Amino acid sequence: MAVWTLYRTQEVLNLLSPSCRREFCDRLNLSQEEINHWDVVSRKIHVVFQDDGILSQYEGFDRLEFDVQPLLGRYQRRLLFDLYTCRDRKIIERWMLFLFCL
DSSP, X not given: OHHHHHHHHHXXXXXXXXXXXXXXXXXXXXXXXXXXXXXXXXHHSOOOBOTTSOBOSSTTGXXXXXXXXXXXXXHXXXXXXXXXXXXXXXXXXXXXXXXXXX
């Protein structure tokens, strides 16, 4: 998310006319050095995707194993509420499969 934000911010700044960009940067107290630093930082951040294209928290996140049984008893209502209010069908299907496999 950070890489995307830094990249898109630079992209939007480049779309502005020089006078609008200068005014915008002045209002936010952004120096050209800071904007250049964003580019350096965004290129150094390692972004990890799982095999199915999902963005990982970090390398190896998709291979973590943990016991969910204690959580289900404690947070079952919350999980069900999250599923009920979720509009993303893929997330719902994954949770349903996850709960079914327990």
